[in-house]
Amino acid sequence: MKETKDFENITLIEKSWIIHFPAHTSSPNSVTLVVHGLNNTASIMDDITQELNKNGSDVIQAQLKGHRMNGQAEMNKATVEDWFGDLEEAYEIVVNLSKNNDDIPVYFVGFSLGGLLNLVSISKNEKIRYNKMLLFAPAVSLTFFSSAVKLLRLLPSKFLLPNITPKPFKANRFTSIKAYQNLLELIGTLQLKDLKELNVPTKIIIDPKDELVSLRGIRKLKGKSNLNNWEIILLKQSFFKKIHHLIVVKKYLSQNNWDKIRGIIRETISN
Known part of the structure; x- marks a missing residue:
């Protein structure tokens, strides 16, 4: 566990x-x-x-295989099945915490890959269910720019590309082609599934100028699958932003947009 965490009462549960x-x-x-x-x-x-x-929710924060302290080697060999297993283990802990607190509601919050992975997990595993979901730029559909990754499938799976995430939040300096292949596999799996189990109260937040995730693709998935309980909320930036995809970090947002996110979280938890 990193010393830089400034939360009170952080505890590890079973696994680091x-x-x-x-x-x-x-x-x-x-x-x-x-x-x-x-x-x-x-x-x-x-x-x-x-x-x-702050709004009264216990949080279980999970770090997927390949994104921990084990370095680039683990990222290069992590599989979709590894990630499913990670999510299932974390979900079991969430459910147990709920049961130990009079069956309080269970929610999910995910960013990009995290949101996509969770949606596919729900469609595959009938045991994984949430009362509500909040998804930040879920990677269910890629923009033309990020779809170029598909052209890299011909390269060896261990071939590395620079990680453009700002330094404080880089899990590794590079992202392997294998990791991108995992992402594309998840997107492909989602397109083939019956998505009726995903129609729970869900708020999707996305910057319309997101470089990686396609707003049009999200809207298409919502309409095609009759996900009428999904609400898409646009987070428009009034100033130039280096990376529009990073909408989960306060310092990369305008004060108005951060206040908007705080309000959405408050509404999700309190209602």
């Missing part, structure tokens, strides 16, 4: 890559599983986690 952030109240009103994006550290979700805690 699963961290419990207790609610800032005597009795939690919910339990939320929080999962990061591709080649991000779990700490990229810290600002979101703090807001969840």
Whole structure:
């Protein structure tokens, strides 16, 4: 566990890559599983986690295989099945916390890969269910720019590309072609599934200028699958932003947009 975490009462649960952030109240009103994006550290979700805690939700923050302290080698060989297993283990802990607190609601918050992985997991595993979901730029569909990754499939799976995530949140300096192949596999799997189980109250937040995730693709998936409980919320930036995809970190957002996210979290937890 990194010393830079400034939360109170952080506890490890069973495994070092699963961290419990207790609610800032005597009795939690919910339990939320929080999962990061591709080649991000779990700490990229810290600002979101703090807001969840302030609003009374216990948080379980999971760090997927290949994104931990084991270095580039683990990233190069991590599989989709590894990630499914990580999510299932973390979900079991969330459910147990809920049961130990009078069956309080169970929520999910995910960024990019984390959101996509969770959606595919729900479609594949009938045991994984949430009362509500909050998805930040879920990578269910890629922009033309990021779709260029498909052309790299011909390269060896261990071939490395630079990780453009800002330094504080880089899990590794490079992202392997294998990791991108995993991402594309998840997107392909989602397109083939019956998605009726995904139609739970869900808010999707995305910057329309996102370089990696396609807003049009999200809208298409929502309409095609009749996901009428999904609400898409646009987070428009009024100033130049270096990376529009990074909408989960307070310092990369305008104050108005951060306040908007805080309000969405508050509404999700309290209603």
